[in-house]
Amino acid sequence: MEIAIVGAGIVGIATAYELACDGHRVTVYEQRSAAAEEASFASSGLLAPSLLIPWAAAGVGAASTSLLWGRQPAFRMVRGAGRAEYAWLWSWRKAARSANAATTLAALEQLGRYSLERTRKLSAEFDVDIETSHGMLVLLRTKNDIRKIQPVPQLLRDSGQTIEEIDADTARLIEPALSGDVALLGALHAPGGESANCRLFAQVMRYAAQELGVSFVFNARVESVSTHPATLQIAGEQTPRRADAVVLCAGLASAALLQRLGLHLPMAAVHGYTLSAALREDLHAPQGTVIDPVHRITIARQGQRVRVSGGAELGHGGGEHHPDTLQKLYSALSGWFPGGAQLSPQKIQIWRGARPTLPDGAPAIGPSGIPSVWLNTGHGASGWALACGSARLLANQIAGAPMAMALEAFSAHRF
Numbered sequence: 001m002e003i004a005i006v007g008a009g010i011v012g013i014a015t016a017y018e019l020a021c022d023g024h025r026v027t028v029y030e031q032r033s034a035a036a037e038e039a040s041f042a043s044s045g046l047l048a049p050s051l052l053i054p055w056a057a058a059g060v061g062a063a064s065t066s067l068l069w070g071r072q073p074a075f076r077m078v079r080g081a082g083r084a085e086y087a088w089l090w091s092w093r094k095a096a097r098s099a100n101a102a103t104t105l106a107a108l109e110q111l112g113r114y115s116l117e118r119t120r121k122l123s124a125e126f127d128v129d130i131e132t133s134h135g136m137l138v139l140l141r142t143k144n145d146i147r148k149i150q151p152v153p154q155l156l157r158d159s160g161q162t163i164e165e166i167d168a169d170t171a172r173l174i175e176p177a178l179s180g181d182v183a184l185l186g187a188l189h190a191p192g193g194e195s196a197n198c199r200l201f202a203q204v205m206r207y208a209a210q211e212l213g214v215s216f217v218f219n220a221r222v223e224s225v226s227t228h229p230a231t232l233q234i235a236g237e238q239t240p241r242r243a244d245a246v247v248l249c250a251g252l253a254s255a256a257l258l259q260r261l262g263l264h265l266p267m268a269a270v271h272g273y274t275l276s277a278a279l280r281e282d283l284h285a286p287q288g289t290v291i292d293p294v295h296r297i298t299i300a301r302q303g304q305r306v307r308v309s310g311g312a313e314l315g316h317g318g319g320e321h322h323p324d325t326l327q328k329l330y331s332a333l334s335g336w337f338p339g340g341a342q343l344s345p346q347k348i349q350i351w352r353g354a355r356p357t358l359p360d361g362a363p364a365i366g367p368s369g370i371p372s373v374w375l376n377t378g379h380g381a382s383g384w385a386l387a388c389g390s391a392r393l394l395a396n397q398i399a400g401a402p403m404a405m406a407l408e409a410f411s412a413h414r415f
């Protein structure tokens with residue numbers, strides 16, 4: 001088939017690669033001049049366990065999470081937030097408490113494992129160093145902190161993953177640079193935890209896809225998609241481009257493109273921040289990933305850099321950075337790993353990006369219900385962790401091949 005993909009973020013590139021592996025002729029249309037310039041640009045890099053990524057799913061920590069109020073609210077409303085954002089937040093709360101929450105978590109867990117396997121296999125095939133680091137610690141200051149990630153630990157254990165409860169001394173043996181000054185009760189340790197550089201992988205995969213014959217058309221903004229037959233209208237072009245099928249991987253913009261086709265996908269831009277700092281001293285830096293579940297901050301090693309991440313803002317915020325959130329990230333990095341990174345402003349990359357998030361945190365993968373239009377979008381806080389698996393599953397679905405897992409939890413019609 002002739003397949004058009006909208007969007008060259010990590011999800012669009014992975015989808016293009018998998019469809020090309022299956023023998024389709026694939027063209028990717030991207031509005032920016034390069035790949036992975038939007039949400040996939042500087043994500044925190046966490047791959048596994050995907051459910052431990054903060055904001056991965058509404059059902060995580062639902063019993064103890066205050067959404068907007070209290071000392072550590074999960075979200076912050078910023079400039080531009082209006083009725084739509086409040087309504088979305090209400091849907092998130094509803095999804096967290098719904099009878100389907102456990103099913104969604106189980107499906108996300110399965111997709112995370114499947115995707116990790118695919119990501120590992122592909123990076124071995126591409127034979128590149130994607131700055132992988134191993135091991136993940138969830139730091140616990142009090143016994144109550146573990147409530148913030150319930151019921152994930154048991155879910156991971158039930159699926160055969162190792163999650164150990166360890167004391168503070170053992171945590172400091174695993175991450176020797178963890179500051180002794182910070183009061184720590186203990187940690188959860190995921191020895192199979194993994195982080196890597198999403199943008200780097202996306203770029204390598206783009207070239208691998210090109211070698212399989214995929215065409216990338218940059219600076220091409222898709223204004224609309226039509227069906228019967230499937231066409232894409234590119235901004236500035238007279239004639240719509242034809243395809244046998246279209247896959248929407250346009251992150252946040254997928255919802256707007258679908259709206260014009262009559263399908264409402266309740267997606268919100270949940271903005272967050274990453275600070276990337278060059279290593280100062282290896283011995284004082286994290287070796288793997290460390291998560292603070294109360295403040296929802298992650299600190300991960302990426303090659304010769306350390307990346308700290310956090311914040312969840314609803315509203316465009318005028319594109320401005322929130323000083324308090326940035327300060328929290330700086331404090332977390334220098335507090336947990338003093339002397340590990342170079343914190344002078346010239347050496348730090350600050351990035352504010354938007355997680356394209358559906359109310360339960362899970363993506364939409366599969367047929368849209370509109371003829372010839374398929375979806376692989378809305379991966380929220382875990383698009384890097386889920387991209388390779390989602391792409392393989394979608395390719396199998398298009399091929400009518402046996403599925404490695406059921407996709408009901410990812411239907412676009414579940415809302």
Ligand SMILES: Cc1cc2nc3c(=O)[nH]c(=O)nc-3n(C[C@H](O)[C@H](O)[C@H](O)COP(=O)(O)OP(=O)(O)OC[C@H]3O[C@@H](n4cnc5c(N)ncnc54)[C@H](O)[C@@H]3O)c2cc1C
Pocket residue numbers: 006007008009010011012029030031032035036037038039040041042043044045046047053220221222223249250251252253254270271272273274309310352353354355356377378379380381382383384385386
């Ligand atoms: C602060 C932060 C930390 C994160 N940390 C992690 C993490 O640790 N682990 C993890 O798994 N995930 C993480 N994520 C989430 C992850 O980055 C996203 O889920 C993922 O990048 C989404 O990929 P995507 O390809 O769907 O979207 P994008 O990367 O946004 O790609 C969509 C592409 O579509 C293009 N496009 C849009 N509209 C059009 C149009 N009309 N025509 C043509 N092209 C169009 C865009 O330009 C863009 O390139 C994080 C996100 C943020 C913001």
